Amino acid sequence: MSSSEFRHVVRLGGRDLNGKKKVLAALADIKGIGFSTANAVLNKLNIDADVRLGSLSENDLNRIDDYVRNLQSKVEFPYLLNRRKDPSSGSNIHLIGSDLDFVVKDDIRREKEVMSWRGIRHSLGLKVRGQRTRTTGRKGLTVGVRKGVARPAQAGQPAQSEEAKK
Incomplete structure (x- = not known):
């Protein structure tokens, strides 16, 4: 492929990817596809992982996009899928991009409604x-003690508490 046909931005899986990256690293940039899944996709399609994404032919890009979008029906090993035994359908599915974000937020919302232990922890932050x-995880929470007004004690008398004065 000549340099005039090299694409610097490639659209795959609903995301714009850097064409200068190698195919394996570029596929791993799609949310819901990690290194292992990307490697399995490229091995199944017989595409070299060390080639730059922008230098692939249009046919190869279409094959990758179709495979990634329909991964649950094409993958041999279910452990590569990111949503096994889905609670709503009971089947193994694989989600990418904004679909994955939506389902994760929906799962958290459902946990909160059911008031499970995880839901309570989520709702409390x-x-x-x-x-x-x-000691860790204090981001966003207020931690501190308000200092009370200190008065000097009178000589010979014990200090009185606030409740004893009332």
Whole structure:
């Protein structure tokens, strides 16, 4: 392919990808497709992973796009799918891009409605997966103590508490 046919921006999986990147790294930039899934796709389609994405032919790009969009029906190994045993349908599916974002937000909303432990942790803005929270995860929360007004004690008398004065 000549340099005039090289595409610097390639549209795949509903996302604009950098054509200067190698195919494996560029596919991993699509949300919902990681390194292992991208490698499996390229091996199945017999496309060299070290070729630049912008130098692929239109036919190869269409094959990759079709395979990525219909991954659940074409992949041999279900562990490559990102949504196995979907709660709503019960089947193995693979989501990419904004579809994945929507489903994850919907799962969190459902957990909150059911008031499961995970839903309660989500609604309180705390860590969900059993991490420690004593010293980490304080971002966004107010941590601090308001200092009270200190008065000097009178000689010979013990200090009185606020409730004893009332």
